[in-house]
Amino acid sequence: MSTLRDVLAASPLPRLEAHVLWRQVLGVSRAWLIAHDTDPLTAGQLAAYRALESRRLAGEPIAYIVGHREFWGRDFHVTPAVLVPRPDTEVLVECGLGAIASLSAPRVLELGTGSGIVALTLALERPDAQVLATDVSAAALAVAQMNARALGAKLLFSLGNWYDTGLSLGTCDLIVSNPPYIDARDAHLVQGDLRFEPSVALTDGADGLAALRIIVHGAPAHLAAGGALCVEHGWDQAAAVRGLFQSSGFVDVASVQDLAGIERVTWGRLPA
Numbered sequence: 001m002s003t004l005r006d007v008l009a010a011s012p013l014p015r016l017e018a019h020v021l022w023r024q025v026l027g028v029s030r031a032w033l034i035a036h037d038t039d040p041l042t043a044g045q046l047a048a049y050r051a052l053e054s055r056r057l058a059g060e061p062i063a064y065i066v067g068h069r070e071f072w073g074r075d076f077h078v079t080p081a082v083l084v085p086r087p088d089t090e091v092l093v094e095c096g097l098g099a100i101a102s103l104s105a106p107r108v109l110e111l112g113t114g115s116g117i118v119a120l121t122l123a124l125e126r127p128d129a130q131v132l133a134t135d136v137s138a139a140a141l142a143v144a145q146m147n148a149r150a151l152g153a154k155l156l157f158s159l160g161n162w163y164d165t166g167l168s169l170g171t172c173d174l175i176v177s178n179p180p181y182i183d184a185r186d187a188h189l190v191q192g193d194l195r196f197e198p199s200v201a202l203t204d205g206a207d208g209l210a211a212l213r214i215i216v217h218g219a220p221a222h223l224a225a226g227g228a229l230c231v232e233h234g235w236d237q238a239a240a241v242r243g244l245f246q247s248s249g250f251v252d253v254a255s256v257q258d259l260a261g262i263e264r265v266t267w268g269r270l271p272a
């Protein structure tokens with residue numbers, strides 16, 4: 001009879017990915033898996049694992065297979081309607097939290113919330129903030145709303161096309177966004193995990209800066225004096241995005257590196 005140790009040794013998947021799938025099949029912790037890796041597996045457990053393993057081998061993101069992903073130490077429900085949360089996006093959250101650190105009861109707008117990781121984390125880390133999260137995808141907003149209920153976050157949601165939404169907070173102290181920024185001609189869009197993610201979350205259908213131009217140019221009309229804008233962007237877009245900020249009247253414009261040392265987030269403030 002096979003044991004977990006036998007199956008892991010023969011698996012074509014990286015050990016960590018196989019562990020995540022086994023945890024899903026058995027409903028146990030990683031520590032349990034390690035402690036019980038010589039227990040015999042039933043035929044039903046093996047068949048359930050093989051079904052998940054073949055989906056992963058076909059390229060489907062692990063987060064879609066297991067239905068959740070951790071971000072900022074919290075577990076978020078994830079479906080194919082939303083971008084899989086990326087660890088790099090924690091830099092965007094850090095930037096946003098820093099921008100409102102000295103304000104009480106700040107008004108915060110997130111454009112393109114997807115699973116809600118950014119808006120919900122800001123709302124949970126700053127319970128005094130008034131947060132509005134928007135998205136053009138009703139299916140994505142439903143996932144974000146489910147996450148808000150599960151995590152007990154209090155915020156507003158609105159369906160809309162960037163600034164064109166049914167709800168408004170008036171002028172905001174902070175706007176954050178991780179918009180689709182992949183150039184429509186980028187070959188990666190039809191490779192690997194990206195094939196499974198919603199196209200509207202990945203590419204603006206143009207040069208990769210189209211959504212960023214709308215967000216940056218539109219921000220001054222929605223920000224209070226001294227208000228901040230923080231956006232995530234591609235590895236090679238920082239200089240272009242800083243140019244958009246400067247031409248839109250932002251000051252103290254700077255880019256922040258992710259854990260890999262890549263300029264991943266750009267931010268700036270309106271003059272006070």
Ligand SMILES: C[S@@+](CC[C@H](N)C(=O)[O-])C[C@H]1O[C@@H](n2cnc3c(N)ncnc32)[C@H](O)[C@@H]1O
Pocket residue numbers: 082083084085086089111112113114115116117118134135136137140160161162178179180181200201202
């Ligand atoms: C890169 S994903 C970011 C999702 C989430 N904020 C995150 O960081 O994981 C971009 C999001 O922008 C949304 N989006 C795309 N076009 C939009 C538009 N015109 N107006 C509002 N949201 C849009 C997509 O549906 C998607 O959820």
